[in-house]
Amino acid sequence: MITYYLVNMGCPKNEVDGQHLEGILADEGFISLPEPQDADMIIVNTCGFIEDACKESIHAILEAIEYKKKRGTTIITVGCLPQRYGKKFIDSLPELDVIMGVGIEKGFRSVLKKYKNKNLKTPYVQISPPFAYGEYASHLREVKGNHFQYLKIAEGCTNQCAYCTIPLIRGPLRSRPMEDILKEGEELVAKGAQELILIAQDTTSYGLDLYGKPMLYKLLKETAQLPVKWVRLMYAQPYNITTDVLQLISDKDNICNYLDMPIQHASHKILKKMRRNESSLDIEELILTINKNFPDIALRTTLMVGFPGETEDNFSLLEKLIRKVRFTHIGIFKYSQEEGTDAANLCDQVPDNIKEQRYNRLINMQNEISREKLQNLVGEKIEVLIDNIEENTLLGRTQWDAPEIDNLVYIESDEKRTAKPGQFVKVKILMGFEHELVGEILHEPT
Ligand code: SF4
Numbered sequence: 001m002i003t004y005y006l007v008n009m010g011c012p013k014n015e016v017d018g019q020h021l022e023g024i025l026a027d028e029g030f031i032s033l034p035e036p037q038d039a040d041m042i043i044v045n046t047c048g049f050i051e052d053a054c055k056e057s058i059h060a061i062l063e064a065i066e067y068k069k070k071r072g073t074t075i076i077t078v079g080c081l082p083q084r085y086g087k088k089f090i091d092s093l094p095e096l097d098v099i100m101g102v103g104i105e106k107g108f109r110s111v112l113k114k115y116k117n118k119n120l121k122t123p124y125v126q127i128s129p130p131f132a133y134g135e136y137a138s139h140l141r142e143v144k145g146n147h148f149q150y151l152k153i154a155e156g157c158t159n160q161c162a163y164c165t166i167p168l169i170r171g172p173l174r175s176r177p178m179e180d181i182l183k184e185g186e187e188l189v190a191k192g193a194q195e196l197i198l199i200a201q202d203t204t205s206y207g208l209d210l211y212g213k214p215m216l217y218k219l220l221k222e223t224a225q226l227p228v229k230w231v232r233l234m235y236a237q238p239y240n241i242t243t244d245v246l247q248l249i250s251d252k253d254n255i256c257n258y259l260d261m262p263i264q265h266a267s268h269k270i271l272k273k274m275r276r277n278e279s280s281l282d283i284e285e286l287i288l289t290i291n292k293n294f295p296d297i298a299l300r301t302t303l304m305v306g307f308p309g310e311t312e313d314n315f316s317l318l319e320k321l322i323r324k325v326r327f328t329h330i331g332i333f334k335y336s337q338e339e340g341t342d343a344a345n346l347c348d349q350v351p352d353n354i355k356e357q358r359y360n361r362l363i364n365m366q367n368e369i370s371r372e373k374l375q376n377l378v379g380e381k382i383e384v385l386i387d388n389i390e391e392n393t394l395l396g397r398t399q400w401d402a403p404e405i406d407n408l409v410y411i412e413s414d415e416k417r418t419a420k421p422g423q424f425v426k427v428k429i430l431m432g433f434e435h436e437l438v439g440e441i442l443h444e445p446t
Helices: 013-028 051-070 080-092 105-116 167-169 178-190 216-225 243-251 268-276 279-295 314-323 352-375
Strands: 001-008 031-034 041-044 072-080 098-100 122-128 148-152 194-200 230-233 255-260 299-305 329-334 381-390 393-397 409-412 423-430 434-440
Touching: 001 013, 001 243, 013 031, 013 041, 013 072, 013 105, 013 148, 013 194, 041 051, 041 080, 051 080, 072 080, 072 105, 080 167, 098 105, 105 122, 148 178, 178 194, 194 216, 194 393, 216 230, 243 255, 243 314, 268 279, 279 299, 279 314, 279 434, 299 352, 314 352, 329 352, 329 393, 352 423, 381 409, 381 434, 393 423, 409 423
Parallel strands: 001 031, 001 041, 041 072, 072 098, 098 122, 148 194, 194 230, 230 255, 255 299, 299 329, 409 434
Antiparallel strands: 381 393, 381 423, 393 409, 423 434
């Protein structure tokens, strides 16, 4: 019996890749352990998106190497970090036994076979061009009974945002055949998924490469045909959002009234320098249209502060837009000067203390907006999906909240009024805070 411990770093897309590797490990008879100390093999599925993420991945690798020194554990490093840095990465960590990039499923299985047959020559290195297509064995995906599941609909990205490393690491957009995605959705629902979350670098470009036209509307509609309670759409780029998709989200009961739509900035000058596909006018018009015609849709966005050349005037346009359109959720990034991106060579880099100030100003502004929005829900009866239980407290989410990044609902439970993770309950909202709701279970069917 060979045991392993796998750690996933980074985004949900990388988590899905990690689940595929676990499926192949199980298929080859390897046993998963919850902790690294007794494992024969440690696999670090790295993130290489921005500097901070790279540091976290390196830290996890160095921790794994300590086990090798102590007990000869085999260390396997895969994913975006080796894919991004290639030889530089390989030379910097001679202790590693296996180094692989992305899209590696096929190669990974042969490594496991060699390891089992004791003929794995190390260091073993396989870093293919990012556009390689691995074996996408969705049926093998190890989902560990989680009631929400990410459904990766495409790999890579053909947009060329000036600050982004993703196209360098993951290559151009490659949409998955729709029938494969729907089959995987069906398998995940059969394995207990109550919520399917459509993800990619740019979900709105789905199908452009494979079918020569946008196919997100059809995919979303078909996915909502599956016997699943919630379908959620994330990573939708503004320039490609269509009214029919918005109408479908608004009309279909089992599609969450939720849209994650990164806009990055509100200054036309900065959006142009970022090489984003939409203008500040496009963005504002789109958001105001969504708020007017689809007021039930909770909008999440991602913003970047401190992009090279960002002046106080540019930044105040961002503050003005947030105040005006009042997003439900905002993820804020401080610009990170990433080697290999065009923006890294721009001269007017913004000092870190200015980035920090602007980051905190947006956080404080959004906390106020979020508090007001959540306090407006007091007294409402809302359907909540329970994610976890901590002692006598149930933690759940409304349809307006994505897992792991958005608001939570806290519910006191007792023998009579309780629920399990994966169950839906009707909750009366008692209090609203910045990013939390407090409620009580109502004995009403959901
Ligand atoms: S849309 Fe832009 S920011 Fe997003 S993954 Fe593609 S290149 Fe990167």
